[in-house]
Every structure is written in structure tokens, then in C-alpha cells.
Amino acid sequence: MSSSHDSVLPNPPPDGLGRLVWHLDRVIRAPENLMNFLAAAATLFLVLLGVVQVVLNAKWLFNSPIFGYIDMIELAMPILAILGISYCQRLGTHIRMDILIQRFDGRLLWSVETFAALMTLMIAILLMIFSWNFFADAYQIGDSTTDAEIDTWPSKLLVPIAFALLSFRAFVQTIGALRLAINPGLTPVGVVVQMDIAEQAQEEIREALGDADEDAS
Amino acid sequence: MIQWLLGPEADVPGALFGIGYNFDYCLFAATETEPGAACGPLLVGVICIVLLFGLALLGVRIAFAAAIAGFVGLVEMIGFTPGAAQAGTVPYAKTSLYALSVLPPFILIGFLAFHAGMTSKLFDAARKWIGWLPGGLAVATVMAQAGFAAVSGASTATAAVFSRVAIPEMLRFNYDTKLAAGVVAAGGTLATLIPPSAILVIYALIVEESVGALLLAGFLPGIFSALVYAGIIVLWAKFKPDAGPPVTGFSWSERFRSLPGVIPIVIVAMIIITAIYDGWATVTEAGALGAFVVLVIAVTQGMRFGGLKEALMDTARLTVMIFTLIWGIFIFVTFLNYSTVPQAFSQWIVDLPYNPYVILFAILIGYAVLGMFMDAIGMLLVTLPIFYPAVMALNGGDYVTREDSAFGLDATEASIWFGIIVVKMAEVCLITPPIGLNCFVVNGVQPQIPLAHVFRGILLFFIADLLTIAGLVMFPEIVTWLPALLRG
Numbered sequence: 100m101s102s103s104h105d106s107v108l109p110n111p112p113p114d115g116l117g118r119l120v121w122h123l124d125r126v127i128r129a130p131e132n133l134m135n136f137l138a139a140a141a142t143l144f145l146v147l148l149g150v151v152q153v154v155l156n157a158k159w160l161f162n163s164p165i166f167g168y169i170d171m172i173e174l175a176m177p178i179l180a181i182l183g184i185s186y187c188q189r190l191g192t193h194i195r196m197d198i199l200i201q202r203f204d205g206r207l208l209w210s211v212e213t214f215a216a217l218m219t220l221m222i223a224i225l226l227m228i229f230s231w232n233f234f235a236d237a238y239q240i241g242d243s244t245t246d247a248e249i250d251t252w253p254s255k256l257l258v259p260i261a262f263a264l265l266s267f268r269a270f271v272q273t274i275g276a277l278r279l280a281i282n283p284g285l286t287p288v289g290v291v292v293q294m295d296i297a298e299q300a301q302e303e304i305r306e307a308l309g310d311a312d313e314d315a316s
Numbered sequence: 317m318i319q320w321l322l323g324p325e326a327d328v329p330g331a332l333f334g335i336g337y338n339f340d341y342c343l344f345a346a347t348e349t350e351p352g353a354a355c356g357p358l359l360v361g362v363i364c365i366v367l368l369f370g371l372a373l374l375g376v377r378i379a380f381a382a383a384i385a386g387f388v389g390l391v392e393m394i395g396f397t398p399g400a401a402q403a404g405t406v407p408y409a410k411t412s413l414y415a416l417s418v419l420p421p422f423i424l425i426g427f428l429a430f431h432a433g434m435t436s437k438l439f440d441a442a443r444k445w446i447g448w449l450p451g452g453l454a455v456a457t458v459m460a461q462a463g464f465a466a467v468s469g470a471s472t473a474t475a476a477v478f479s480r481v482a483i484p485e486m487l488r489f490n491y492d493t494k495l496a497a498g499v500v501a502a503g504g505t506l507a508t509l510i511p512p513s514a515i516l517v518i519y520a521l522i523v524e525e526s527v528g529a530l531l532l533a534g535f536l537p538g539i540f541s542a543l544v545y546a547g548i549i550v551l552w553a554k555f556k557p558d559a560g561p562p563v564t565g566f567s568w569s570e571r572f573r574s575l576p577g578v579i580p581i582v583i584v585a586m587i588i589i590t591a592i593y594d595g596w597a598t599v600t601e602a603g604a605l606g607a608f609v610v611l612v613i614a615v616t617q618g619m620r621f622g623g624l625k626e627a628l629m630d631t632a633r634l635t636v637m638i639f640t641l642i643w644g645i646f647i648f649v650t651f652l653n654y655s656t657v658p659q660a661f662s663q664w665i666v667d668l669p670y671n672p673y674v675i676l677f678a679i680l681i682g683y684a685v686l687g688m689f690m691d692a693i694g695m696l697l698v699t700l701p702i703f704y705p706a707v708m709a710l711n712g713g714d715y716v717t718r719e720d721s722a723f724g725l726d727a728t729e730a731s732i733w734f735g736i737i738v739v740k741m742a743e744v745c746l747i748t749p750p751i752g753l754n755c756f757v758v759n760g761v762q763p764q765i766p767l768a769h770v771f772r773g774i775l776l777f778f779i780a781d782l783l784t785i786a787g788l789v790m791f792p793e794i795v796t797w798l799p800a801l802l803r804g
Binding site for chain 2: 140156169172174231
């Protein structure tokens with residue numbers, strides 16, 4: 100998937116901090132893309148599994164549901180719901196209130212962005228630690244689902260993994276924003292450039308109409 | 317490390333602000349005539365709500381702002397180790413729920429629906445059947461959008477698709493650009509009421525109501541909204557015949573030949589509605605089957621692997637965005653329940669010396685204002701933990717009967733009814749300045765129509781929406797009738 104706001108500079112910028120951010124950003128892109136791809140695949144799996152379940156469960160056909168269907172879905176949900184969190188953070192998909200910051204620019208904007216990224220980094224690390232504890236408990240006591248008795252720890256492990264990636268991403272964004280707060284004239288690297296409402300509308304249109312948008316206009 | 321920073325006292329309540337359960341600290345100190353207000357836990361609640369909005373204003377993503385405020389509040393209320401542990405369980409516990417697994421298929425249906433080429437056929441059929449009305453093409457657009465809503469839960473996407481399909485046709489017949497643009501922007505909002513609707517699933521989750529009941533409840537108000545829009549268009553075209561001339565001259569055989577193009581949408585709608593109503597499949601299974609049907613149609617219409625992959629990747633992204641908001645808000649809600657803020661706010665609302673309808677009206681105005689700054693899903697998630705209990709208390713509480721209630725609805729009915737009204741309210745914000753994302757979408761697809769025309773075109777539909785909301789408040793049966801059948 101290519102978004103206009105997800106482009107990578109072909110070469111690292113000349114300044115030292117810029118080069119660091121550029122490299123860190125590149126390192127984390129591959130796992131992020133993989134996570135979102137896994138989420139996309141899991142979505143397709145969820146749909147197909149649902150269809151199989153309906154067919155197998157139909158009273159006039161087999162009348163025998165998939166064993167542990169609900170358990171499987173619940174254990175798969177973190178793949179769809181959480182794994183892609185860092186990917187979304189990179190693209191700026193998570194919603195925010197931009198009523199105030201859309202009025203800022205230059206050093207003030209990037210100082211506030213540094214603060215926001217730092218806050219995200221902080222909560223991501225905290226939740227990484229404590230969701231890891233939650234996983235570790237489940238692993239130690241051998242927690243399993245009620246119906247099919249499938250172990251829950253692999254599913255719970257996905258949460259701290261996702262938060263570890265998010266922490267890394269938030270760290271990159273913090274440095275990236277800090278670099279621009281120091282020198283607002285530099286080319287942005289490793290940060291989300293805020294879209295105005297008209298650009299957001301373009302993004303919505305691209306999502307709804309896809310490639311068809313290009314050949315018609 | 318944090319515990320080390322906070323010191324050995326971090327595990328007792330009041331670890332951060334020293335307020336915790338200490339009722340000596342109050343927002344307004346006691347005077348001789350008035351007792352103190354917002355003391356102890358309540359004060360912590362107020363501080364953390366301010367913290368949430370402060371962080372959100374400074375550009376922290378709403379989900380993370382809520383998680384931070386909730387985390388801080390939990391640590392303050394119950395100490396560091398128990399508070400942090402509780403916060404750490406929420407992201408898993410609130411996402412690995414079967415009831416929520418309905419969201420990805422619903423979202424996928426919307427992303428695939430355009431590829432399935434359903435919109436132009438739907439519009440074609442509507443045009444042939446009802447084009448003869450005054451403003452006929454615009455009425456046909458609204459009806460086609462209502463139909464498309466059955467395979468789409470996203471308002472902006474529906475507006476984008478119909479900007480492409482319906483506006484050129486209307487302009488070809490010399491329709492007023494304001495009418496053409498306005499109808500497409502406004503009609504897009506029908507998607508969130510008519511099932512499948514992601515936002516109603518989220519509402520159901522927050523207020524712990526049946527997902528099926530909420531989805532069914534949206535159906536009639538969606539149709540009702542469409543009819544009000546149609547009425548406004550007919551009136552507009554009656555008074556200004558040049559704005560929307562009727563389109564006539566279709567034979568009956570042409571009309572009937574346009575019907576097969578509508579069948580896929582009818583199938584998807586029937587799958588979802590009958591599954592909820594009859595229970596032959598769960599909502600998730602019905603959503604999966606619906607998505608599969610749309611997928612098959614999209615493939616027969618020439619969608620290739622690239623298109624499917626893109627739709628799935630976009631679905632995954634939107635899914636994560638919604639779920640992140642859900643667990644972020646739930647960390648905050650876990651804390652709020654310790655802080656007693658919802659209870660206190662409810663009590664305050666109930667004690668107000670005004671008619672319940674006046675209070676409801678004020679709350680809805682509040683939503684309209686907030687909707688100017690925030691996306692609909694975010695706004696609902698942030699506000700419902702506090703406003704929902706208050707409105708329920710206003711109606712008479714969790715076990716109230718119809719006779720004893722303020723709005724003539726028992727507790728379950730009131731909960732469903734309020735959900736439909738706030739969702740409709742949130743949608744109105746999608747067509748009003750300054751955000752009015754749907755209007756920007758129309759302008760983005762058809763740049764020759766200036767934004768000012770879109771916003772002027774929307775004015776009458778905005779009035780139509782206010783009439784619709786007034787109608788839903790005065791005649792709650794429009795909302796509660798279908799779900800009541802479900803309850804038996």
C-alpha cells in the first residue's frame with residue numbers, strides 16, 4: 100500500500116541526526132509492514148473461517164460447527180487489532196484532535212510534536228512492560244480458553260511485541276520531531292506530516308475509489 | 317524503574333498527587349453554607365479528564381492520551397503495582413472479544429463494495445424508477461445511497477463513490493450544482509445508520525447492549541432519514557423547478573431490466589438482517605458471509621489480487637485504528653469507575669431542575685460542538701463513558717419501566733434509542749463546517765464544484781437532519797420497534 104504520506108527519502112539527509120533517524124526509520128519499516136500484512140491476511144482468514152462455519156453449521160447441511168470456532172477467533176483478534184499499531188502510528192492513522200496544532204508551524208509545531216511523540220513513547224513502554232507481565236502470568240499458569248482449551252499465551256505475547264515496535268516507532272518520531280524543532284528548515288524524516296482537511300479528504304477518496312480514481316480523472 | 321522513581325510509597329493510593337482517597341482535597345473548598353465539591357477520588361477524576369483533553373489538544377493521538385490519563389489515574393487511585401497491572405491487561409482483554417470480531421468484515425465489505433461495481437447499477441435502477449419525481453435524479457441519488465449503505469458503513473467512502481457516479485449525471489441534466497453536491501455529501505451519512513455500521517457496533521460494546529439490537533435499530537431511522545432528505549429535495553425542486561428537473565421517458569421493461577444489478581446488495585442486506593433477526597448465524601458469521609459475497613462479486617467484476625490486497629491492507633489499518641481507540645478508552649474507563657465521576661455526573665444531571673428533554677437537547681448541542689473538532693468514532697468513545705450513564709439515569713435508571721421513565725422508554729430501549737440519536741448527531745457533524753469532511757470529499761472528487769457551493773447545498777439537508785433528530789426524539793418507536801421484535 101502506498102500512501103502519499105508514507106514515502107521514504109531515497110538517500111539519508113546530510114545532517115547527523117537526520118541520517119540516524121533515516122536509518123532507524125528504515126530498520127523498523129519492514130517489521131511494521133509485515134505486521135500489517137499479517138493483519139490483512141488474518142482479516143481474510145476471519146472471513147473465510149466465518150463462511151466455512153456458516154456452511155458447516157447450517158441445520159439443513161452438516162449441522163456441526165467448527166470445534167473451538169469462537170476461541171480461535173478470540174485468540175486471533177490481537178493479530179487484527181493490535182499488531183499493526185506501529186504501522187498506523189507511522190502513517191498517522193490514529194485519530195487526533197488537530198484544532199490547536201493545525202495553527203502551529205515551524206519550531207513551535209515541532210516542539211509540540213516532540214512532546215506528543217515522547218508521551219506516546221512513554222505509554223508504549225509502560226504498556227509493553229505490563230502487557231508482558233500479563234503474558235508471563237498466562238504462560239506460567241498455563242492459561243487456556245474455556246471451550247477448546249487452547250493456550251492463550253501465544254496470543255497474549257503479540258501485545259508486548261506490538262508495543263515494543265510502537266516504542267521503537269515513537270522513539271524514531273521523537274528524535275525526528277526534535278531534529279525539526281532544533282532546525283525547522285530541514286527536510287522532515289521519520290515524522291508524520293500533518294494533513295489539512297482537504298488532504299484528508301483526498302486520502303478518504305483514495306481509500307474509497309482506489310486506483311479507479313486515477314484513470315477517471 | 318518507575319516504581320523506583322516514585323519511591324516505596326508508590327504502592328499506596330494517592331501515589332502521584334497525594335489525593336487518592338483523601339477527602340480533604342476538594343476542587344471547591346467547603347464554605348459555611350456549601351459542602352466541598354469534587355473531593356478525593358472525584359478530584360482525581362476531574363484532573364485526569366483535564367489531562368486527557370490537554371494531551372489530546374497537544375496532538376497526542378486520542379487513544380494514547382486516554383491510555384496515559386487512565387494509567388496515571390489508576391496508579392493514583394489504587395497504587396502503582398495493581399494499577400499498572402490492570403492497565404496492562406486491557407489492550408488484550410478488550411480486543412480479544414468475539415463480539416468485536418464483526419468489525420473487520422464490516423469494514424472490508426465497505427472497501428470492496430466499490431470494486432464490485434454496485435454503485436452505478438444501483439444509481440441506474442433508482443434513476444429509472446424514481447427519476448420522474450421533481451428533483452428526481454437527486455431523490456434517486458439519496459435512495460441509491462441508502463441502498464449502498466447496506467454494503468457500506470463508512471460515510472465518507474459513500475460520499476466519495478457517489479460524487480463519482482451521480483454528480484456528473486445530475487450536472488448533465490442541468491441540476492443546480494449546490495443541490496447535486498449537497499445531496500451526495502448528506503446522503504453519505506446514511507451509511508452509518510443502515511447496517512452494517514461499525515460505529516453502532518462500537519456503541520453497543522461500550523454500553524454493553526446487544527450488537528444485533530443496535531444494528532437492527534439503525535435500519536428504520538436510516539430509511540426515515542432518507543425519506544426526509546427525499547422530501548426536502550422534492551420541495552426544493554417544486555419551488556425552483558430549474559434546480560432539479562424530473563427525468564422521464566423510461567419504459568417499464570427498462571425499469572425491470574435495471575433490477576438485476578441491485579440483487580447483490582439485496583443479498584448482502586438480507587444475510588445480515590435475517591441473521592440478526594432469526595439467529596441462523598452470529599453477526600460475525602453473517603458479516604463474514606456478506607464480505608465473502610461482495611468479494612466474489614468484486615472478483616467477477618474484474619478485481620485482481622492487487623485490488624484485494626489493497627482493500628485488505630486498508631481494512632487492517634482502519635481496524636487497528638478503531639481497536640486502539642477502544643482499548644485506550646477502556647484503560648481510561650477502568651480508572652473512571654474508581655473515580656466515581658460517572659456517578660457524580662449522573663447525579664448532577666438528574667438533580668438539574670429542568671425538563672429531561674431540555675437536558676437531552678443541551679447534551680446533543682454539546683455533541684454538535686464537540687463534533688466540530690473530533691472524528692465521530694473518537695468523539696463517541698471519549699464522551700459515552702460519562703454521558704451515557706447520565707442519560708440513562710435521566711431516563712430513570714437501569715431497571716426503569718416505560719411508565720416510570722422520563723422518555724417513555726424502558727432501560728434497554730432508552731439505551732438503544734440514545735445510541736441511534738448520538739450516532740446521527742455525530743454524522744451531522746460530517747456535513748457541517750468547519751470540518752464537514754464529506755463536503756471536502758465531494759469537492760475533492762469534483763473540484764469544479766467550489767467548496768462554498770457544497771456547503772451552501774448542504775444547508776437544507778442540515779435542516780432535514782435536525783428534523784430527523786427531532787422526529788427520533790419525539791417518536792422513539794422508529795428506533796425501538798425493530799429491536800423490540802427481536803426481544804420478542
